[in-house]
Amino acid sequence: MRQLPNKFVQTIKSVHKENGEQWLKRFNKLIEECEERWDIQIMPPFPLSYNFVAPAVQKDGKEVVVKLVIPGEEFNAEVYTIQQFNGRGMVGIIDVDLKKGILILERLTPGKMLASIEDDEAATRIASRVMKALWVPASDTLQIPTSEDREKALLNILIENPEGIGPITKETLQEAAKTFTALNRSIEKPYLLHGDLHHYNILNAGSDSWAAIDPKGLIGDREYDVIQFLLNRLPAENLSALIDKRIALLAEELDLDTHRIYSWGFAHSVLATCWSIEDHGNYDEAFFHSIQYFWDHRRPI
Structure with missing residues (x-):
């Protein structure tokens, strides 16, 4: 037993x-x-x-x-x-x-998680290499969720919680839903994404080789797939400075639109916080505080 x-x-x-x-x-x-x-x-x-x-x-x-x-x-x-x-x-x-x-x-060996790399810039560069290897244009026949499904998930949360949920106000929910809609409507080329890519889902596969595990599977903007990475292993202080450095590096290495990263960051951090409240009755403080950070840095889509 x-x-x-x-x-x-x-x-x-x-x-x-x-x-x-x-x-x-x-x-x-x-x-x-x-x-x-x-x-x-x-x-x-x-x-x-x-x-x-x-x-x-x-x-x-x-x-x-x-x-x-x-x-x-x-x-x-x-x-x-x-x-x-x-x-x-x-x-x-x-x-x-x-x-x-x-x-x-x-079995990936030695299997060390990317989270074990103390140098944040080095870890971000490794993550960017994995992202570059993974992402491919999505075909119309792929039977996996899309970023539009996540938009619908947030809209359902808004319907079920018209006055807000936990520390998330109704105004924040409404704005996040609008942001999801604007971003989804402006995607030029959807990609097949990991859907949950962060420091604990990237493992060392020998020498300087790294590989991802535990994908959720998602079709959408490449910029969306970096958000989970941005929100993980954040310090208690100087959170914004670290996220800024990560975004600048990923945007340069992967030719990403920084404005879309900030907007996806706002939309997803709201959704992720809502999911956590629904599943566990609490939420990650860093995720919650990042909502305001992304809100302050985003531009209209």
């Missing part, structure tokens, strides 16, 4: 409700099935957040990674996105079972 951390169990129940309860009841059988089906031994997991992720050892001694999730559209989008990136700056898939929410991935 494998014991899951209480915090992880509560997260699964909170986010997935009844589906989460049922998944937790079947969890140990799912572990047994994976070990038998792929002839592997699943080791203690990595630190858990929303999904079960653990290293595993094959019969020949080779290490892989097992990811177990609650099946659904989000998981399908993740798998499809990894397949579309086809090894360009992205971890590779060994096998998958969409119906059961099982994903067997290659």
Whole structure:
């Protein structure tokens, strides 16, 4: 019997409700099935957040990674996105079972997170190389979410919370929704994006090679895909100076429009804060404070 951390169990129940309860009841059988089906031994997991992720050892001694999730559209989008990136700056898939929410991935070694790099400029340059490898123009046939879906998500939050939510006022919600609409209508060339790219989703794959993991999959502006990176590992003080440096470097390395970065930053930091309040009843202080920062720096689209 494998014991899951209480915090992880509560997260699964909170986010997935009844589906989460049922998944937790079947969890140990799912572990047994994976070990038998792929002839592997699943080791203690990595630190858990929303999904079960653990290293595993094959019969020949080779290490892989097992990811177990609650099946659904989000998981399908993740798998499809990894397949579309086809090894360009992205971890590779060994096998998958969409119906059961099982994903067997290659193990990136040494696997050090980009978050371990103390030099922020060096970390940002590494991230820019991964982004450059990942992004490709999106085809019309891709069955994954778009930035318009995120616009709709924010509009739904506004409808359900007409007076605001948590510290987010109704005026801020309204302005963020307008910003989403203006940005989406002005996208000239949509790209296939990671959708959740930050310091903890970029791992060292040997020597000076780095690769992304855990994509959500998103179609939209390239400028949108840098926002999660900008909002992670922020200091308690001089937040704006660090974000400014990151934006300047990414814009130069990737030929991005800084004004669109600031506008996407405002729209997404509002949405991300709302999601956190809905899921957990609280929010990240740095994300919340960045709303005003992006608001002050953006220009009308």
